[in-house]
Amino acid sequence: MRLMRSERPARQSSRLGRRLYNDAVREALTVLWEASDRSCSKRLKVMIPILVRAMERGGHLELDSEVKGRLLQMSPATIDRALKEIRATATGTPQRRTAGQSALRRSIPIRTFDDWDDPAPGHFEADLVSHSGPVAKGSFAQTLVLTDIATGWTECAPLLFREQNLLVAVLDELRGQLPMAVLGFDTDNDSVFLNPTVRDWCAANSITFTRCRPYRKNDQAWVEQKNGAIVRRIVGYRRFEGVAATSVLAELYAFQRFYGNFFQPSFKLAEKHRDGAKVTKRYHKPATPAQRLIDDPRTTDAVRSQLTETLERLDPVKLLRQIRDCQERLVVLADKPGEAVVANDTTLDQFFAGLRTAWQVGEARPTARAKPKPKRGRRRPDPVVAVTDQLHAWYRAEPWRTGRELMERLQREHPDQYPDKLLRTIQRRLKIWRAEEAQRLVFGPRAEAGEIFAHVGREPAPLRFAGSLPTCP
DSSP, rough: OOHHHSSSSSOSSSSOOOOOOHHHHHHHHHHHHHHHSSSHHHHHHHHHHHHHHHHHHHHHHHHHEHHHHHHHHHHHEEEHTHHHHHHHHOOOOOOOOOOHHHHHHHHBBBBBBOOOSOTTTTTTEEEEEEEETOOOOSOOOOEEEEEEEETEEEEEEEEESSOOHHHHHHHHHHHHHHHHHEEEEEEETTTTTTTHHHHHHHHHEEEEEEEEOOGGGGGGGHHHHHIIIIIIIHOOSBBBOOHHHHHHHHHHHHHHHHHHHHHOOBBEEEEEEETTTTEEEEEEEBBBHHHHHHTTTTTTTHHHHHHHHHHHHHHHHHHHHHHHHHHHHHHHHHOOOOOOOOOOOOOOOHHHHHHHGGGGSSSSGGGGGGOOOOOOOSSSOOOTGGGGGHHHHHHHHHHHHHOHHHHHHHHSSSSSTTTTHHHHHHHHHHHHHHHHHHHHHHHTTTTHHHHHTGGGGGOOEEEOSSOOOOOOO
């Protein structure tokens, strides 16, 4: 039966599959995905029309009408399929908290995650993120995170050290930047929050001060999620200390507040049903915090107008480039106190042109790249250090000689000093010399990468995506 089946010709379908999305659409999608800081498909679906308008307004993108139409009609599942190969290439103990005074703790009411219901914009959860690295020892920077329950609007600010008066000063600064009034302030049971200074500040500004239950992190689920999705994502887990690192963090958060609140949609839970062990969750359509604040009926017309005007002025590509620049400077300052680092001189056009191929080099965020491992040094003394210059001279005079021939000559001139087991050492040394000679023959002595590739430099131009891609010269 197997032989009979093998003789039957394979069935061929006369119908060819339709290809709705050509290479131009996929390349434009890749650029938009990079400009969104590699968001997931469901969030990217909502971001595409926002990014296209903003990038065309900034002169970074010129899309053909057909390509734009295809991009806008792509579903999240289609986006996942189109970016599958690109994504595959691109991705290769708590501190002890001192208890506050019993009377003070009792005076601050407890609010759980189930007590929020549908609060008006302005009720914030607050938390601190430590930048201590693997060891929480000594002085290190902290990040104060405020997250609005209704809209997801998130503000971040660095603290040079943990101190309640400094915390209140930073809170005053953030209140002046927020587009809504602060109505509620919910924290954990950290002593930097539960103290008379913060309590009196809330009372003086008519802010409701609440706290979560001790050792119940899920009571602050909103801000805990932003700790990972924003702070850890853009800053990482390395140690930052000193004025220089804190200043760069402040600059980074100044750009992130616009990029995250105006161009990064997020999910919001609409309802949750439990049937035994099965939990079913329904989510609202992804939206940016700014859009949620605009759509909220409790938002004033003046705030709506201000948010709309701000959105029209912002350039997401420029913001992302400034974020990357701050991240590069943070990496230099990580794990050690350091001086201020000069920003790189990459132009906005060069940064945007690099979004087309950024996926090829893997992780785009400098703060999320693997920490380089130090080169392993020699574990024992060099056994041929006394005759290295002599061996090198023999190689330069007769470069065709093998390692075995050099070994035999060395044994003749230095009898009973260099046994046969050193043959592999000489062969490795010979390999290094030959590689250096090949480098010199190809590129010349002391050739620099900038000199070798200087002739390929071109002035970047706005990316254009039409129905078909042009052929590279």
